[in-house]
Amino acid sequence: IAGSQNQEGLKLFVGNFVDTPSAGELRIRREHLLAVSPEGYITHLAPLHSDSSQLLLSTHPDAAGSSLTQIPAHSFLLPTFTDLHLHAPQYMYYGTGLDLPLLQWLEQYAYKAEERIDASAELAERVYGRLVQRLKENGTGCVSLFGTIGVRANLILAKKMQEAGLRGFIGKLSMDESPRPTYGESSASASLASVTDFIDSLQSYLSSFKPHERLVEPIITPRFIPVCSDELLVGLQKLGQEKGVRVQSHMCEGRDQMDMVMKSRGKRDQDLWDELGFLGPKTLQAHVTYLDENMIPLVKERQLTMAHCPLSNAYLSEKQFPLREAIDADLQVGLGTDIAGGYSPSIQVQMRQAVIISRLREGARCESLDCSFADADAQEADAASSKNVKVDWKEAVYLATRGGKKGMGLGGALEVGMEFDVQLIELASRSSPSGTGPLDLFDLKVEEDPSKLDEAWWNESIERWWCNGDERNRKGMWVQGKKIA
Numbered sequence: 001i002a003g004s005q006n007q008e009g010l011k012l013f014v015g016n017f018v019d020t021p022s023a024g025e026l027r028i029r030r031e032h033l034l035a036v037s038p039e040g041y042i043t044h045l046a047p048l049h050s051d052s053s054q055l056l057l058s059t060h061p062d063a064a065g066s067s068l069t070q071i072p073a074h075s076f077l078l079p080t081f082t083d084l085h086l087h088a089p090q091y092m093y094y095g096t097g098l099d100l101p102l103l104q105w106l107e108q109y110a111y112k113a114e115e116r117i118d119a120s121a122e123l124a125e126r127v128y129g130r131l132v133q134r135l136k137e138n139g140t141g142c143v144s145l146f147g148t149i150g151v152r153a154n155l156i157l158a159k160k161m162q163e164a165g166l167r168g169f170i171g172k173l174s175m176d177e178s179p180r181p182t183y184g185e186s187s188a189s190a191s192l193a194s195v196t197d198f199i200d201s202l203q204s205y206l207s208s209f210k211p212h213e214r215l216v217e218p219i220i221t222p223r224f225i226p227v228c229s230d231e232l233l234v235g236l237q238k239l240g241q242e243k244g245v246r247v248q249s250h251m252c253e254g255r256d257q258m259d260m261v262m263k264s265r266g267k268r269d270q271d272l273w274d275e276l277g278f279l280g281p282k283t284l285q286a287h288v289t290y291l292d293e294n295m296i297p298l299v300k301e302r303q304l305t306m307a308h309c310p311l312s313n314a315y316l317s318e319k320q321f322p323l324r325e326a327i328d329a330d331l332q333v334g335l336g337t338d339i340a341g342g343y344s345p346s347i348q349v350q351m352r353q354a355v356i357i358s359r360l361r362e363g364a365r366c367e368s369l370d371c372s373f374a375d376a377d378a379q380e381a382d383a384a385s386s387k388n389v390k391v392d393w394k395e396a397v398y399l400a401t402r403g404g405k406k407g408m409g410l411g412g413a414l415e416v417g418m419e420f421d422v423q424l425i426e427l428a429s430r431s432s433p434s435g436t437g438p439l440d441l442f443d444l445k446v447e448e449d450p451s452k453l454d455e456a457w458w459n460e461s462i463e464r465w466w467c468n469g470d471e472r473n474r475k476g477m478w479v480q481g482k483k484i485a
């Protein structure tokens with residue numbers, strides 16, 4: 001198959017490849033050959049010594065030259081992380097101001113910060129410039145962003161992402177019923193005109209790039225129901241359909257927000273979104289912490305994608321997302337940092353937090369079953385009658401890579417046909433000084449000869465990286481086949 005293709009312009013990678021094709025399945029492929037087309041898609045991935053790989057190498061005009069990258073021993077390529085929910089302007093104050101409940105927090109911190117960004121192009125340039133740098137350091141190659149109300153600042157954000165070589169969905173906020181008099185839109189029609197202007201301007205900017213080079217796209221972003229009129233929501237839904245643009249918002253995040261919707265509209269958050277036609281395969285909803293057994297069939301039927309933001313939920317919601325139940329029901333879920341509701345821009349931190357929250361939920365479940373005092377028989381019966389809600393680290397890797405991307409119509413694993421968005425992770429290097437933090441993720445008993453490292457060594461070492469690794473282990477990053485860091 002490979003031999004029949006045009007080999008011109010292919011980039012080749014030889015070494016170890018790790019991905020998660022499904023939740024819980026960590027796939028480790030050692031000594032493989034991967035080929036990437038000039039457009040940035042994976043065209044070949046097979047063992048190095050297979051016939052197809054050897055044929056490809058023998059027919060490639062520059063197989064030994066500059067187009068071949070050898071992944072160092074004790075290193076591997078992993079798909080980049082996807083952050084399904086990040087408020088770009090809130091990067092200005094992330095790591096502060098988590099003392100208030102959600103609705104007060106928005107008025108005290110979020111709206112004020114966003115207003116400042118809209119007022120100053122210079123500030124937007126500076127904050128967004130730093131944000132994209134940080135995303136690269138953290139291995140985040142794809143982000144669904146909430147911006148501000150203003151068109152100008154969102155175009156700056158889109159250009160920063162595109163120029164940095166990062167993939168992004170850029171959400172100009174729509175909110176015509178803002179509680180802050182100096183930060184809002186005057187009417188539904190003004191709001192709709194503004195988002196139309198944003199979509200058209202972004203598409204015009206992108207028209208000078210070839211299709212495969214376009215890394216950013218607009219996403220329609222009603223902030224959340226409490227700040228949007230029905231007229232605006234109806235208009236946005238129609239606009240999304242007309243222009244084939246995705247939609248994102250916040251749904252069922254916290255009690256105060258849900259109560260507000262009930263009080264002002266007489267309806268539950270999820271019912272109103274559904275009635276207005278928003279719940280579909282092109283919609284991404286953040287949080288959904290109040291997902292329950294009654295809502296699961298609706299979410300599944302509508303093929304909604306959800307951004308699980310475990311760190312943010314620990315602060316701004318009183319309830320934690322039922323991740324085990326969502327995975328078991330085969331719902332579409334990825335991870336989100338929710339900067340600045342979550343204080344860390346790192347998806348690796350969110351992976352750990354997602355697992356920790358699931359362990360705490362499991363602990364609470366056990367307590368409610370009175371595990372510690374019940375007699376052994378009763379305990380066993382309880383255990384059999386209700387499910388364990390723990391989630392493990394491999395499932396978290398799935399959410400951070402394939403889970404998030406799949407929800408946005410992308411690949412997120414390492415398979416022929418998928419976009420080549422990867423990060424190079426070095427577990428450790430013999431040449432690095434010993435005993436220095438994350439570079440010490442190295443089994444000291446390991447064989448010098450990397451070919452003798454078995455599957456168990458890889459599993460263990462990747463878990464060690466998952467627990468304690470950081471940006472020092474990240475030695476490179478590619479998006480759509482292009483090296484960006």
Ligand code: GUN
Pocket residue numbers: 087102106110223224250253312316338341
């Ligand atoms: N709901 C509406 N706006 C926001 C926001 O900026 N952050 C969070 N976490 N929730 C929201």
Ligand code: FE
Pocket residue numbers: 085087250286338341
């Ligand atoms: Fe949010």
